[in-house]
Amino acid sequence: MDIIQSYCGTGLKAQFHCYNGSLDDALEFMKMNHFISFTGNITFKKSDGLRDILKHIDLNHIMLETDSPFMTPVPYRGKRNEPSYVKYVAQQIAEIHKLSLEDVGRITSLNAFRFFGIGNAPKTSFTYLLENSLYINVTNRCNADCTFCRRKEDPFLRGYNLGMKKSEEPTAEVYISEIGDPKKYDEIVFCGYGEPTIRWDVVREVAKYVKANGGKTRMNTNGHGNIINKKDITPEMKDIIDVISISLNSYDPKQYAELMQVSETHFDEMKNFARLAKQCVNKVVMSVVSLDEVEIEKSRKVVEDEIGVEFRIRTYF
Numbered sequence: 001m002d003i004i005q006s007y008c009g010t011g012l013k014a015q016f017h018c019y020n021g022s023l024d025d026a027l028e029f030m031k032m033n034h035f036i037s038f039t040g041n042i043t044f045k046k047s048d049g050l051r052d053i054l055k056h057i058d059l060n061h062i063m064l065e066t067d068s069p070f071m072t073p074v075p076y077r078g079k080r081n082e083p084s085y086v087k088y089v090a091q092q093i094a095e096i097h098k099l100s101l102e103d104v105g106r107i108t109s110l111n112a113f114r115f116f117g118i119g120n121a122p123k124t125s126f127t128y129l130l131e132n133s134l135y136i137n138v139t140n141r142c143n144a145d146c147t148f149c150r151r152k153e154d155p156f157l158r159g160y161n162l163g164m165k166k167s168e169e170p171t172a173e174v175y176i177s178e179i180g181d182p183k184k185y186d187e188i189v190f191c192g193y194g195e196p197t198i199r200w201d202v203v204r205e206v207a208k209y210v211k212a213n214g215g216k217t218r219m220n221t222n223g224h225g226n227i228i229n230k231k232d233i234t235p236e237m238k239d240i241i242d243v244i245s246i247s248l249n250s251y252d253p254k255q256y257a258e259l260m261q262v263s264e265t266h267f268d269e270m271k272n273f274a275r276l277a278k279q280c281v282n283k284v285v286m287s288v289v290s291l292d293e294v295e296i297e298k299s300r301k302v303v304e305d306e307i308g309v310e311f312r313i314r315t316y317f
């Protein structure tokens with residue numbers, strides 16, 4: 001638990017200006033909740049190594065800066081830098097992360113607000129677009145309280161504000177109207193900073209709409225849906241949820257309980273949920289977060305050999 005607690009941090013945030021360090025250091029800084037900031041240096045011809053690092057920088061931790069009058073980006077390299085050239089730094093980030101310039105603007109503006117307090121937090125997004133999947137921000141509530149979860153103090157993701165009070169949670173109709181034609185998206189994903197099965201009735205109604213209109217659905221869950229709803233909800237997922245993604249978090253019930261701050265019995269309940277879900281949906285995926293103290297191979301064995309579903313590793317930041 002010591003390592004986990006050190007990840008939780010002290011609330012101190014730092015910005016690593018004009019980043020030119022190693023990938024390992026950058027990954028450590030992000031685990032500590034710090035920000036990695038780039039200037040015109042990522043546009044230079046000889047900066048392939050830095051651009052490789054940039055690929056691995058989580059967008060929740062990225063900032064751009066002018067560093068004017070220095071570090072002039074290509075195509076003005078060699079001339080005096082000025083703030084308006086920051087768009088070339090943004091373009092490089094957009095290209096590497098396969099985003100639009102608008103995405104980079106939204107993400108880095110929010111990160112500047114989170115770090116410096118400049119501007120305002122954006123309005124809560126009930127739905128949010130990542131690549132071509134539309135995510136449904138169902139709730140901020142959760143029955144667990146994971147040590148690595150940001151939902152309370154920092155509910156932001158890729159420039160979107162996912163924080164909401166219970167009284168602000170929208171109805172199924174609001175989500176349906178924001179979705180429109182679900183065929184426009186690769187999939188509709190029920191996932192925010194909270195546990196979606198807490199509002200299973202709303203998820204079910206929206207999922208029914210999506211399937212009736214030719215879309216695909218995925219629900220990301222902690223696998224406690226049957227405990228939360230005090231009944232087996234997996235048969236209700238048949239024909240309306242295509243993929244269930246469950247956070248395994250650890251192969252060890254004790255560590256699982258410590259990480260999620262739930263009782264150890266939740267571990268067996270979660271595995272049982274996965275087995276039941278397997279009978280009712282097309283695909284079940286179980287994942288662990290890449291924390292140093294989580295034994296990946298033992299977790300993989302539980303998922304693949306014991307439960308017989310797909311295993312995935314999630315990056316921790």
Ligand code: SF4
Pocket residue numbers: 142143144145146148149150151193194195222260
């Ligand atoms: S289960 Fe998910 S939403 Fe709930 S506390 Fe853990 S990480 Fe946060």
